Amino acid sequence: MAKELWEGNAAIAEAAIRAGVEAFFGYPITPQTEVLEHFSKRLPELGRVFLQAESEVASINMVYGAACAGARVMTSSSSPGISLMQEGLSYIACSEVPVVVINIMRGGPGLGNVQPSQGDYFQAVKMAGHGDFHPIVLAPANVQEAIDYVVLAFDLAEKYRTIAMVVADGAIGQMMEPAEMPPMRPVRPPEERPDWALTGAQGREPNIITSLYLGAENLERVNLRLQAKLKEIAANEVRWKEYSTEDADLLLVAFGTVGRVCQTVVREARKAGMKVGLLRPVTLWPFPSGRIAELAEQVRGVLTVEMNAGQMVEDVRLAVEGRCPVRFYGRMGGVIPLPDEILPELEKLDKEC
Amino acid sequence: MATVEIPEDMELVFKYPESLTERHTHYCPGCTHGIIHRLIAEVIDELGVRERTIGIAPVGCSVLAYYYFNMDFAEAAHGRAPAMATGIKRVSPDRVVFTYQGDGDLAAIGTAEIIHAANRGELITTIFVNNAIYGMTGGQMAPTTLPGQVTTSSPTGRDVETAGWPMHMAELIGILPGAAYVTRQAVLDVPGIRRTKKAIKLAFQTQLAGLGFSMVEVLSTCNTNWHMGPVEALEWAKEHMVSYYPLGDTKMTDEVRALKEGK
Numbered sequence: 001m002a003k004e005l006w007e008g009n010a011a012i013a014e015a016a017i018r019a020g021v022e023a024f025f026g027y028p029i030t031p032q033t034e035v036l037e038h039f040s041k042r043l044p045e046l047g048r049v050f051l052q053a054e055s056e057v058a059s060i061n062m063v064y065g066a067a068c069a070g071a072r073v074m075t076s077s078s079s080p081g082i083s084l085m086q087e088g089l090s091y092i093a094c095s096e097v098p099v100v101v102i103n104i105m106r107g108g109p110g111l112g113n114v115q116p117s118q119g120d121y122f123q124a125v126k127m128a129g130h131g132d133f134h135p136i137v138l139a140p141a142n143v144q145e146a147i148d149y150v151v152l153a154f155d156l157a158e159k160y161r162t163i164a165m166v167v168a169d170g171a172i173g174q175m176m177e178p179a180e181m182p183p184m185r186p187v188r189p190p191e192e193r194p195d196w197a198l199t200g201a202q203g204r205e206p207n208i209i210t211s212l213y214l215g216a217e218n219l220e221r222v223n224l225r226l227q228a229k230l231k232e233i234a235a236n237e238v239r240w241k242e243y244s245t246e247d248a249d250l251l252l253v254a255f256g257t258v259g260r261v262c263q264t265v266v267r268e269a270r271k272a273g274m275k276v277g278l279l280r281p282v283t284l285w286p287f288p289s290g291r292i293a294e295l296a297e298q299v300r301g302v303l304t305v306e307m308n309a310g311q312m313v314e315d316v317r318l319a320v321e322g323r324c325p326v327r328f329y330g331r332m333g334g335v336i337p338l339p340d341e342i343l344p345e346l347e348k349l350d351k352e353c
Numbered sequence: 354m355a356t357v358e359i360p361e362d363m364e365l366v367f368k369y370p371e372s373l374t375e376r377h378t379h380y381c382p383g384c385t386h387g388i389i390h391r392l393i394a395e396v397i398d399e400l401g402v403r404e405r406t407i408g409i410a411p412v413g414c415s416v417l418a419y420y421y422f423n424m425d426f427a428e429a430a431h432g433r434a435p436a437m438a439t440g441i442k443r444v445s446p447d448r449v450v451f452t453y454q455g456d457g458d459l460a461a462i463g464t465a466e467i468i469h470a471a472n473r474g475e476l477i478t479t480i481f482v483n484n485a486i487y488g489m490t491g492g493q494m495a496p497t498t499l500p501g502q503v504t505t506s507s508p509t510g511r512d513v514e515t516a517g518w519p520m521h522m523a524e525l526i527g528i529l530p531g532a533a534y535v536t537r538q539a540v541l542d543v544p545g546i547r548r549t550k551k552a553i554k555l556a557f558q559t560q561l562a563g564l565g566f567s568m569v570e571v572l573s574t575c576n577t578n579w580h581m582g583p584v585e586a587l588e589w590a591k592e593h594m595v596s597y598y599p600l601g602d603t604k605m606t607d608e609v610r611a612l613k614e615g616k
Contacts, residue, residue, distance in 0.1 A: 065440025
């Protein structure tokens with residue numbers, strides 16, 4: 001299929017349609033509302049389900065219900081809305097039903113603003129809800145990746161019966177770029193829904209989907225099963241991209257929008273004579289700790305750049321484990337760090353180590 | 354449960370509905386949840402829809418309802434059952450979907466979800482059990498607790514000046530255009546139990562006919578947290594709850610009326 005000009009948010013919705021999404025439940029919130037708007041037009045014309053819910057609390061529980069029924073389902077929101085969904089996400093994680101969630105992150109805390117931000121890294125990666133679980137978290141840096149990772153999110157969510165979250169920001173969600181859509185997959189017919197789904201107990205024992213396990217040992221067994229699955233995901237699904245790392249002696253680590261900015265930083269730093277490489281995590285969970293640890297043996301220092309007060313840098317430090325200095329540069333409130341301010345930070349690191 | 358041969362000169366006149374499991378419930382002696390479970394199960398059996406019914410359990414005393422109903426079941430977050438039911442029904446429109454909710458679940462934490470599900474005219478059925486108290490957490494004030502009623506969180510009686518007034522959910526939901534059939538019944542005596550069963554049946558028939566949202570509010574008791582004997586609790590509910598929460602239909606569209614009258 002040829003490249004077309006796509007706005008990020010509309011592209012995310014269309015990619016989900018191509019991936020065979022059967023239902024979307026959501027609530028308007030800037031800067032992701034175009035996702036919902038695209039679905040509101042396209043899903044009814046395709047005979048699929050679109051519903052604008054009364055809140056994000058309701059949308060995630062509608063998603064939970066549709067996922068329990070075995071349908072391919074998703075929702076989309078932005079930071080404050082994701083906070084409201086955390087209750088539902090925790091129930092979904094324990095119930096082990098596949099769900100795709102998009103977070104087009106905005107500046108916080110509180111109502112914050114609608115500018116691009118990565119302030120929800122901790123929320124997505126460390127604590128998407130109460131209790132012990134991690135969603136798979138994918139971070140695109142451009143519209144094409146947003147399309148590709150939405151499709152991947154459905155495949156991973158269903159493979160592992162888990163939550164797959166795609167996190168971006170308004171810069172990616174509202175930017176237009178040439179991108180290629182995948183071909184339309186057929187929608188799975190209701191009679192082919194998974195055998196664990198709530199489809200009516202016809203000629204079989206009833207299926208029960210719950211996140212309630214009374215008794216400490218009983219719930220611990222469930223947790224051990226969830227942890228074993230997370231371990232399997234961590235072993236098989238780590239993804240990242242590297243730029244000019246072969247001969248690098250300084251390493252940038254950045255994801256999403258600012259990961260893309262750092263690709264420019266690498267080029268300019270090389271012109272200035274610094275041997276800089278970039279590792280851009282694609283999965284924020286599972287985190288590419290192993291590869292960062294390898295590179296930490298090769299480089300003199302690491303600079304992590306984020307659009308927050310320093311969240312992913314904690315995972316970078318855990319991966320580096322003191323092998324070399326790890327420094328941080330970040331902007332908050334919706335400010336995107338630019339090459340002109342990142343380069344001096346690299347120069348400082350260059351002199352320091 | 355042991356099975357016994359029925360002698361040739363006898364006939365079986367009472368048995369477990371197929372829609373109930375034979376598991377013993379965890380409900381307190383004297384609790385009316387068991388009666389309401391059985392009424393729903395009998396109705397589902399009579400309608401012949403057990404194999405295509407999906408139930409949603411709430412958070413509250415009936416959180417484990419899925420152990421007692423012999424059909425596919427989900428356990429919702431507190432108050433969110435109508436949203437979950439919406440998700441299931443929208444992707445499985447040929448299935449029968451019902452929620453089973455208590456007063457804290459439906460009339461406090463889940464008010465938004467039930468109001469909007471009803472207003473959208475979701476083709477689901479809600480069985481709303483109102484016993485004017487939080488049972489599972491040990492007897493705290495509910496949105497439906499009566500004025501002056503003593504609970505562990507209204508130790509001097511519900512003061513409407515500070516705690517607000519009891520919620521009349523059947524009336525609130527009855528005025529919504531998406532609601533096709535909304536009624537309040539009580540399982541406090543045998544005639545009431547019979548009327549409640551008829552109402553539950555009509556509610557499910559409303560769903561099956563695609564006429565809109567249906568809800569049966571069932572006045573119930575909590576003798577444990579009311580600190581009464583079961584019989585005393587039934588009498589207390591008849592005297593105090595029925596006068597505050599009048600029984601009867603708060604919504605019946607012409608289509609539902611025609612369905613009821615067999616037209």
